[in-house]
Amino acid sequence: MTVKRSYTLAFTSLLALTTVMVGFNVGSFEEPKISPENYIVEDGFKLKLIASESLLKAPVSLDFDDKGRMWVVEMIGYMPNLEGIGEEEPTGRISILEDRDKNGVADHAKVFLDKLVLPRALAHVYGGLLYVDGPKLWFVEIKNDKPGKKTLVDPLYAEGGNVEHSSNGLMMNIDNWIYNANYNFRYQLKNGKWVKEPTTDRGQWGITRDNFGRLYYNNNSTNLQGDYVLPNKVIRNKFFKPTIAEHQRLASNRVYPIHQTSVNRGYQPGVLDEKGFLKEVTAACGPLVYRGGAFPEAYNQNVFVCVPEANLIKRNILHFDNTKITASQATEGKEFIASTDEGFRPVNLFNGPDGAMYVVDMHRGIIQHKAYISQYLTEQLAGKKLDTLQNAGRILKITSTTAKLNPVPDLSKATANQLVASLSSPNGWLRDRAQQLLIQKKDLSVVGPLTRLAKADNSFSTAIHALYVLEGLNALSFATLSDIINQSKQPETVAHALGLLERFAAPQQVGKMKAMSTQLLARNDETVDLYLAMSLRAWSKLSEGTFLPVLAEIDKKYVSKPIFQEAITSTLDGQEEQYLASMDPSDLLKKNITATIARRQKNDMNSIYVVQTNEVDTRTKGLKLFRAICATCHGPDGKGIQDLAPPLKGSEYIDGSMKRLAAIILHGVSGPIHVNGKLYHLNNEMPALLNNKDISDQDIVDIIQYTQNALAKEGKRISAADVKKMRDKKPAGSGVLTEKQLLEDDFDK
Known part of the structure; x- marks a missing residue:
């Protein structure tokens, strides 16, 4: 098999199908193989599949407990179909995965929490589990792998917005504060009470940090962003908003897939190149500063970024210059991992207790939410039958072929002195967890050794870890x-x-x-x-x-x-x-x-x-209004309902004048009407929204923009001022539009 330049084909294995609702050991089985031609991995690294369906479904995040076991967030309800119907059903869960026969592949799973609504994040902190369920942030005690006492930390955590733009991340930083992606608050449990205070709103999906404690994040169209300074240092004046110290774009958005890409705006000029390959990221997420200590030195504190729409993972090299940070593409024209498997959907990355990098692969066909998905992408996914790829999911592990992994430690049995020693480990996951466990132990006998560590010159920010253990111990x-x-x-x-x-x-x-x-x-x-x-x-x-x-x-x-x-x-x-x-x-x-x-x-x-x-962004608001007002008659997919209302998809009234469409929504329609050449006899008038005091001009704009995104051949725009003009332009006669008026009136005049 030919290997091009510095890249090698990765060998992966797929776990056999099992059942997980109760949790059990997997007996002897044959592990199916994924064709190595599907994945190209940078030379010197290998990719191994360590968990898959049906041990888990639709994974979006994970964390490791003190024993080194994986706890996985499964967002099973996300886009269950192309219409997104049933998304808010309580089908999500958090599961514990184990490798009991120690062969490197998960063979046992049990559900810790279920009946969750679109769970997005979790974190092992303070001896329990912090997690998201619907709009709420909860903390639950863990008793023998079962949930104990629950505490509502924040009822507004993910209130509003869209699942793709809702708060997530939940990362404990070196400063003993928990930070988030897409939310302007941070959290800390102090003296038995949860503290919530403002911080900068960062990113969209996923958050990470370097050894110093600076934060990195991104949004769907930005490969990598970051702060030049530690969090909450330059926002202390409530009437000043910095523009230099925070929210800086650090790297190019250029991306290098190895196959033609089905993306949401692929029909727009400049999105795809002449070969049909994606040019810049459109769904970047899940960044990770690698701090595992088990890769070659040149990879330490590189930032890896998930690009699920193009089925790849980027590697960015950070460049530190005192008070400024930049990043560059690691290998020009090539990505760290690239796949031709359109089901490969990496959405999050994590440092592991063994020093490896773990990939959360949601592994599904639809990776775009209904509020944003275009008719173009809907047709592409349906044509490839990618909408049928559901209820899958994988966790993959990336390791170096030249460096040895660390044994997975059982920190639940570690002494205070052993934890102090762990603060000097090259593995950032181990240092982070040791810091928090030392604070939880409240063992003041380590104050002396910690103070000496904090004064000494050392690698891996060991002194800073020691400093914040002392802070957590009030020492x-x-x-x-x-x-x-x-x-x-x-x-x-x-x-x-x-x-x-x-x-x-x-x-x-x-x-x-x-x-x-x-x-x-x-x-x-x-x-x-x-x-x-x-x-x-x-x-x-x-x-x-x-x-x-x-x-x-x-x-x-x-x-x-x-x-x-x-x-x-x-x-x-x-x-x-x-x-x-x-x-x-x-x-x-x-x-x-x-x-x-x-x-x-x-x-x-x-x-x-x-x-x-x-x-709530306008597209999500438009989707919700469409579902509440329009879908009852026209169907949630806009294809119409027999003997009730004609289809919107393919309709000249969706693809035509926006002012005419606004007039239809405001004033309603009566009588027979032709749509796309077919005559529809309406049994009832289409209801008008003109006199509904709860529906504003902007609401009408949002409904129209949703239809243009989801149902139109080529999206057009309209303003609230235009809608107001149509509101004041009442049809003659009964005040309800007829087909004759729709065809003869010049609404754009």
Whole structure:
């Protein structure tokens, strides 16, 4: 078999079919094989299938418990058919998968929670499980692999929006906060109570982090985005919204599939190349910073991204430059994994306890939600019978052919000292879990070793992990943090310690903090200076005469780097006018401050401080209105219902004038009508929405836009102003339109 350049064909195996509702061991069986021609994997790596149907169905996320077992979220209700009917039925579940015969393939599954509505995420935290069920975020205790006491963490977690745009992710970061994709809040269990506070709204599906704790994410049309700074450091001024420090596009959106691609807007110019191959991502999701420590060095902290619409996984190389990050395609013209199997739908990636990278393959034909799916894609999927690929799902494992995997540890039996040692592991999953377990154990005997680790120079952010274990144990003090800052030679450790030091701001410490600031500025380290600027908020409120000049020195030192001016603006938070009066800000800082003062006067806050739920996008709203108002007569698929209403799909009234279509919806239709050459005798008038006070002009726009997306040959647009004109243009006679009026009136005039 020919292998091209640096790529090799991957061998995979498919688990035999089993039943999982109760859970049982699989006896002897023959594992079916997937043809190796279906997958091309980068040279030096191999792909193995470790779980599949019917041990699981429609997996979308997973997490590992302290024993190294996989817990999988199964979103079985997602798009059960091309019409999306039945999606909100409670068919979802969370299952525990095990490899009891230790042959590397899952052979046992049991349901932990079922009857869930479109579950999207889970996380093992605080000794229990955090998970999503419908719009709600829950925490449940785990008792012998069974659910115990449940706590409602947030009833609004995924309220509003569409399943493809609803909150998910649930990732515990190094700072002991749980972050999300597509939601502007973070969570923490503190002193027995759940704390919820605003954070930047990031991404669409999936979230990940690097060793430092910066967050990375994406949306369907963006390969990779990220923040240049740690979370919640530059959003502390409620009337200022940064544009440099966060939400940066890091890499090209170019994609390199190995077959012609069926995508939602494939008919639009520029979406596909001359061969019918996708040019840029349209459904990117599930990013992962690889931190497993079991790949070659060049792959550490690469960001891998799922591209399910093109059946591939990208590899991006991160480039760190003090206060800026960029990323580049790892191999020009080729992807890390590419498949010709159109059922291969990678939607999430995870670091594993053994150092491998795990792929959640939803493995289905339909990967586009009904609210967005075009008639073009619907026809493509149906023509290939991809709509029949349901109730499948796979978990795959990617390993290096040159590096040995770590044995899967059983951390449930680890001692406190063993967990401290694990903070130095090259495996990020192990470091992360050890950090959290040490906090849960509340064993203060490890405070000394942790403090020494936090002061020492080490690899893999071990000092930062130790720092946040101390924070979780309430074992930090001004003196301890000062020692760490003064002794550490690692800027990243100093950056985190400065942020933690701020909670100890007190009048008696002002002099020491001023001296420390002077010493830190003398290091001439961009990272240290940036985080010093972001950590002086509480100190400047104690003594603006002492610390505003420190901010001014940083401003002048980095006048050409706007991220510093954003940091200072965030820190000022209410002291903008004092700064303008007493300091001489650079032009950019002055511009930021002046704009912030104006927003404060208008009480115009950064939206993260006022938005509580996801906004329902217009296409989803249009779908819901169509289903509630139109589908009763015209059918949920728009194909019409015999003796009740004609079809909309293929109708000249859908493909024709948008103003005429608005008039039909507003004023209704009576009498016989021809649609697509066929005469329909209506038994009843089509009801008008004109006098329905609950239906606005924008609602009509949303209904029309949904029909244009799902039913029209070529989508057209209409504005709310156009709808208002049609509202005021009442038909002569009974006020209900007839076919004669529809054909003779010039609605676009």
